[in-house]
Amino acid sequence: MVLIGICKYSGGGMQLTKNPNSTDGLLDISYIKDLTLLTILNNIQSLFNGKITSHKLISTYKTSTLKINVLDNNKSYIQADGELIGSGDFLVSILPKAINFIIP
Template sequence: IGKYTGGGMMQTPNAIPDDGLFDLTVIKKMRKGEIIRSLKRLYDGTILDHPKVESYTGKNITIDSEPEIHLEVDGESLGHSPIEFDIVPKTVQIIAGCKI
């Protein structure tokens, strides 16, 4: 939903937090050297320019694969595929700038 993940990485550099859409970045299998050379891209916002990276946007996203894959969101394990995510509008209210 947002651009940044742990440590300031921009895995979804085009994400707009309040547009009601998920932003998903898929990084395909890479060799160790390619991973090391590509790490900078996670921090400078150019990760989507890599040929082994795909980006998707939508109100719901289903991830299914063969073989099943481990899923992690914002550093938290969600189990394995298949898994479906849906946007639930107006479910989180944030109040800022008021005294309690």
């Protein structure tokens, strides 16, 4: 599973990105290897307090552009804000200064 974000929270308050900064011009990537239902259940609290990004199965990265090539299209789904938007290969990138954030 690959999670891409720019902010601290997603999916009903889960904290799935490590040290996000909405103004740095970078995507925050979390890559989860061998995700199972048991892993999720055993780490449910970590999903909401941000400690999940320190789990041994998770690698985190920052980049301005990410291209995903899916090897098995039957098992891939692309969601944006909880909505299914497609499947297969995709490219995501940051458009610098496209949105202004007001941070108190």
